[in-house]
Amino acid sequence: MSDPLPLxxxxxTLLPPGKVAAVVTMLEMTAPPAPLPERGDAGLTLEPVAAPDIGWYRALFRRIGEEWLWFSRLRLPDEELAAIITDKDVSVHVLKKDGVEAGFIELDFRVPGEVELAFVGVAPELVGSGAGRFMMNRALALAWARAPRRVHVHTCTHDLQGALGFYMKAGFRPYAQAIEVTDDPRLSGLLRRDAAPHVPVVER
Known part of the structure; x- marks a missing residue:
């Protein structure tokens, strides 16, 4: 994340061509919340992935996040990405719908006393189906099983509309905001040129 702007x-503040900006909201919880109401599992399972393959991870990450400009893990060198997702204190779980992969969560336990919900998302066809609630309840149960001081997550204005409200309903509370400015990953070919149409491409 870039240096903070003056308070x-x-x-x-004008952006140079080729850049995109998002307002990032950081959220946390310091006690286990009540579970979100669910509609029933309806063929949903959440399964741990031991030593995730980086090719598999990148493909699922892209499928879940490309429409929301998720790119951070796609631009990491293979060795750096592998070191993160195979770390003993990083936990990746895949959501399946009737046996078909349809989402994932990544929990980061590397900071003592904290758990970061680093990534959480479902495939586009499951948005609004209740799969997110199913996955969030299980993610938080896994996080609080370690008895941390806090669990935290962040979202931004590029994400699915309603993501911030969803996190707050799950028990998170906002504690800080920042503006993130970065090169537009669609211009470099990292993401599809027509990805995330809600975020305009500005070249000049």
Whole structure:
């Protein structure tokens, strides 16, 4: 994340062509929440993935996140990505719908006393189906099983509309915001040029 902007900055800040900006909201919880109401499992399972293969991980990451400009893990060198997702204190679980992969969560336990819900998402066809609630309840149960001081997550204005509200309903509370500016990953070919149409491409 880039250096913070001056705290007294008001008004518009122009971005150079080829850049995108998002408002990032950081959220946390310091006690286990009540589970979200579910609609029933309806063929859903959440299964741990031991030593995830980086090719498999990248493909699922892209499938879940491309429409929301998820790109951070796609641009990491193979060795760096492998070191993260195979770390003994990083836990990847895949969501399946009737045996077909349809989402994933990644829990990061590497900071003592904390758990980061690093990534959580479902395939586009399951948005609004209740699969997110199913997955979030199980993710939080896994996180709080370690008895951390806090569990935290972040979302941004590029994400699915309603993501922030969903996290708050799950028991998270906002504690900070930041503006993230980065090169548009669609211009480099990292993501499809027509991905995330809600975020305009500005080249010049």
């Amino acid at each position: 007294d900055l008001d008004g518009y």
